[in-house]
Amino acid sequence: MTNLIDGRAFARQVHTETASRIGDLARRGVQPGLLFIRVGEDPASQVYVGMKEKKAAELGIHSETLVLPQSTSEQSLLELIKAANHDSRWHGILVQAPLPRGIDAARVFSQVDPRKDVDGFHPLNAGRLLLGETDGFTPCTPAGVQELLVRSGTPTEGAEVVILGRGNIVGKPLASLLMQRGTRANGTVTIVHSASRDIESHCRRADILVAAMGAPEFVRGSMVKPGAVVIDVGVNRVSDSMTGISRLVGDVAFAEVQPIAGKITPNPGGVGPMTIAMLMANTVKAAELLSA
Numbered sequence: 001m002t003n004l005i006d007g008r009a010f011a012r013q014v015h016t017e018t019a020s021r022i023g024d025l026a027r028r029g030v031q032p033g034l035l036f037i038r039v040g041e042d043p044a045s046q047v048y049v050g051m052k053e054k055k056a057a058e059l060g061i062h063s064e065t066l067v068l069p070q071s072t073s074e075q076s077l078l079e080l081i082k083a084a085n086h087d088s089r090w091h092g093i094l095v096q097a098p099l100p101r102g103i104d105a106a107r108v109f110s111q112v113d114p115r116k117d118v119d120g121f122h123p124l125n126a127g128r129l130l131l132g133e134t135d136g137f138t139p140c141t142p143a144g145v146q147e148l149l150v151r152s153g154t155p156t157e158g159a160e161v162v163i164l165g166r167g168n169i170v171g172k173p174l175a176s177l178l179m180q181r182g183t184r185a186n187g188t189v190t191i192v193h194s195a196s197r198d199i200e201s202h203c204r205r206a207d208i209l210v211a212a213m214g215a216p217e218f219v220r221g222s223m224v225k226p227g228a229v230v231i232d233v234g235v236n237r238v239s240d241s242m243t244g245i246s247r248l249v250g251d252v253a254f255a256e257v258q259p260i261a262g263k264i265t266p267n268p269g270g271v272g273p274m275t276i277a278m279l280m281a282n283t284v285k286a287a288e289l290l291s292a
């Protein structure tokens with residue numbers, strides 16, 4: 001029996017549910033619209049936005065991508081966002097990170113209309129998540145991790161959840177989500193970060209271990225309690241010192257950890273597909289709320 005958490009299969013379930021909501025909107029004459037804004041030529045961002053566009057098209061979400069040069073000023077980016085905020089074609093606006101040096105990403109995210117903030121990066125939505133309100137937008141990767149846990153039958157109630165990484169995109173919002181009251185959460189959450197002491201002993205306590213710190217193959221077999229559920233959010237490009245050939249690896253040393261874990265996400269094919277599924281679901285939620 002495999003212990004893999006099949007992110008592609010669970011994402012397909014979410015897409016089926018999202019497609020049915022898109023059908024309901026179509027009957028009311030509403031087509032969800034999602035605007036992507038990509039600044040510069042970061043190769044990973046090109047791939048990610050391409051995958052999101054493709055899935056939007058498959059589901060019948062109208063999308064466009066504005067590609068801006070690396071030299072774009074913060075001011076002109078903010079003006080484009082302002083125009084998109086007022087454009088009724090767009091229910092969702094996504095500014096792909098990372099942004100070029102010299103652009104204040106926090107300021108940019110805070111200028112997206114919170115009702116169109118399908119990334120869940122606006123301070124209002126971050127605050128709503130922390131307060132346990134459900135009418136805001138939850139960032140897609142943490143929402144996807146929660147969905148993977150729920151759909152794979154992993155109990156979170158009372159579970160020791162250890163999250164490696166305290167970033168604004170994954171670690172912090174995932175902690176907010178899994179510590180809330182409710183059957184999909186109710187975890188006892190610890191965030192471990194670069195200044196934490198004895199990281200290994202924190203990890204070994206975890207019933208659910210989430211690696212989201214962006215360190216290639218950081219989580220080794222010795223750091224995992226037998227039977228723990230391991231979720232690998234990391235995407236790291238490493239190059240082989242002998243051949244110079246580069247490849248993508250997660251934050252988990254998969255071959256070592258898989259035999260110890262109760263369940264584990266493959267990487268790729270775990271968190272990534274579910275992140276895209278949550279973006280589509282957030283876009284449909286925005287369209288439903290804006291057209292209500």
Ligand code: GUN
Nearest residue numbers: 094095096097098119140
């Ligand atoms: N860069 C890495 N992850 C994300 C994400 O979830 N949203 C956006 N906009 N940029 C990212």
